Amino acid sequence: MKKKKGNRETYLRIFELIKPYWYLIALSLVFALVSVALTLYAPVLTGQGIDLIIGKGNVDFDGLVPILIRFAIVVGITAAAQWLMNLCNNRVTYHVIKDIRVQAFNHLEELPLKYIDGHQHGDIISRVVTDVDQFSDGLLLGFSQIFTGVVTILGTLIFMLTINLSITLVVVIITPVSLFTAGFIAKRTFSMFQEQSKTRGEITSLVNEMVGNQKTVKAFSHEEEAQEQFDEINERLRDCSLRATFFSSLTNPTTRFVNGLVYTGVALSGALIALRGGITVGQLTCFLSYANQYTKPFNEISGVVTEFQNAVASAARVFELIDEEPQVAEDAGAVVLTPQMADGRVELENVAFSYSPDTPLIDSLNLSIRPGERVAIVGPTGCGKTTIINLLMRFYDVDSGEIRVADIPIRHMTRDSLRTNYGMVLQETWLKSGTIADNIAYGRPDASREEIIEAARSAHAHSFIERMPEGYDTPVSEAGGNISQGQKQLLCIARVMLCLPPMLILDEATSSIDTMTEVRIQKAFAKMMKGRTSFIVAHRLSTIREADIILVMKDGHIIEQGRHEELLERKGFYAQLYNSQFQQTV
Structure with a gap:
């Protein structure tokens, strides 16, 4: 029941995306009607022509010429109508695809870093690129085949009714078998295509990870393990793709078999009626042509079912991304922090934060930074140094407490203006x-x-x-x-x-620079930091000796703070860290 509801919601979302282009849909339907009407009129001309040459030595050439001329005109207009219909369908499809891709990318920009950090990047890329392309292919085929198919079926029935009611009833009675068969198989293949899209996202994620980190893979001789992991996912992708394609491919031959029964029924009943003089040979020929045209859309639509089910499953994955909860909205009257307002005062009051509710990290953190101070943050791995930077930049929001810049809570200012007033150099370059x-x-x-x-x-x-x-x-x-x-x-x-900018964040900013260049860079940093509030996350304690205040963190708490010399004299945790790096007793 839940899956059915989910499918229905996906279809409704697709229709909402199509709605702005209703005029192109209407034009496409008009051209489809013209194309189908003329396609159905062609057998009438064929039947009339056959009736003019039915007897030996009894060919009405004078009557055939105007029929041939009309036939040529019909073929020409039909070709033009089909071209214009496909043009409209293409425009609708690619406009819709552009819109959904824009929605997905714009929403990606609004998602909190928590979502990006908690999901495989390759899977996210797969949703925005691969799944949208799959949706595009299915939508285009759906428009092209379903429009003309439905109109052809209805138009053919009307034309057949004008020729003979009995034969038309034979067609109508057998038709539901074809519809039931196609519907039965299609419902059961949707979940298979969902699994295929999900597994495709996994393999995209793995390949993205391997390509981006190839040096590390080779350095640790991880090629075999990576190959085994790829083979395992690839095997699953092969299995679910084969299963989905196999079951969906049953639709076409099954409906073709049923359509063969329709054609056989028309041929037998029509022949019997023709023998009794109920219809002419030309009308029977026309009827057989209609039987072919009537059954052809069922074959085409059943062939599209595979792509269309795949498209809907892919669209559902894109909609899942679009529906993810965005980052907390800014206040309606959020303050725009200007460089003139950002005087460098930063305060953290009773700040608590954890990435996971089950794993507490920072609790009751209090800190007051004066304008122009150079603040160094040190401590063992996982103590919360980078987390403080994430909170200062509002990449993550605090669970409780408050962070203020220039006496303004950062929750009440725009993110863009806050981040513009920070200059950031990270250890991880981009x-x-x-x-x-x-x-x-x-x-x-x-x-x-x-x-x-x-x-x-x-x-x-x-x-x-x-x-x-x-x-x-x-x-x-x-x-x-x-x-x-x-x-x-x-x-x-x-x-x-x-x-x-007025404030700086340097997260181990010289980690990849040689010692001689680092000395010059430190001088440049000293010049740059003059008069600016600066936060320096450092692993090499030699780089922070000149800091105005050093915050020593452990398990999310500030356990010591002071200048370099003061902390060494206390012979506490900082002194242990310093001595462990320089192998000396202070």
């Missing part, structure tokens, strides 16, 4: 496809070339950029695969140097 200049200007697309070069000089990236084949116009491949990790990090630093 570059987009484009030129080096495009990547440096990512936060300020309107920056001049001179400003870009100055930012690169400040980040000590100018010298290696100048050595690149095309300098600042050198293309950067996806994820920056054609430059070194250290160079990528220098470009990310230059990106922040260009914007210079």
Whole structure:
């Protein structure tokens, strides 16, 4: 019952997407009517022509000529109507596909990071790309075949009724068998196509993961395990695809068998009636042609069932993504935090947060940062250092408590304005496809070339950029695969140097840079951080000696805080961390 309701909701959603293009649907129906009407009129002309040549030496050539001319005109108009109908169907399909892809991508931008972090990236990509393409193929076939099919069936019945009622009744009596067979098989294949789409998402996710991390795979000789994992998913995909295709493919031969019975019934009953003089040979020929045209749509529609069921299953997966709960909406009167307002004051009051309700992380965290202070956050892995950064940037919302910037709760300000006032350099670098200049200007697309070069000089990236084949116009491949990790990090630093917002977050920002360059970068950072509130997440404690305040975290709590010398004198947890890195007794 739930599945049936889910299917119905999917169909209704599809109709809602199609509704704005009703005029194209109407035009397509008009052209379908014209095409079918003329296609059905052609057998009438054929029958008339046969009746004019039925006797030996009794051919009415004068009567045949106008029939042939009308037949040629009918064929020409039919071809034009079919072309225009397909044109309308294509426009509807690709407009709908564009709309659903825009909806999916826009919603993806609104989803909380919790959703992105908690789902396989390959599966998300599969929903937005592969499933939408599958939906497109099925929708296009559905429009093209179902429109003309339904109109052909109705039109053929009307034409047959005008010729002979008895033979038409034979057709009508046998037809429900074909409909029942097609419907019975189609209902049972939908769940199979759902499983196929889900497994296809799994294999896309695995391939995406393997391609993106190929160096790690090879470094740990994980090729065989990856191959086994791929084979297992691929085997499941093969099995569910074969099962879905096999059962759905039963529809066409079954309906063809039933349609053969229709044709046989028409031929036998028509021949008997013709022998009694009830219809002419030309009319019988016309009737047999109609029997073929009547059954043909059933074959075509049953052939489309496979693709259409696949399309609906794929559409359901896309709708699942679109229906995911978006991030918490901003207040109607949310404050736009300007650089002038962001004076660098940051306060955390009784903040509690956990990624999972079963695993508490941060509890009752209190912190008050004055304008221009350099705050270093240190502690063992998993203590909550990066989590604090996620909360400050509002990538995640706190479970309880409050974070304020310039005395304004960040829940009551726009996310864009909050994040614009932070400059962020992470340990994990990211570059987009484009030129080096495009990547440096990512936060300020309107920056001049001179400003870009100055930012690169400040980040000590100018010298290696100048050595690149095309300098600042050198293309950067996806994820920056054609430059070194250290160079990528220098470009990310230059990106922040260009914007210079009032507050900075440096999450192990020099981890991939050699020692000599790091010394220069630290000087550049010191210049950049002057007068700006800065949060420095550090694993190498040598990089935070000059911090105004060091927060030592453990199990989501701040257990020590103070300057470097003060913390060493206390000989507490910080002193243990420091000594473990430098192997010395303080």
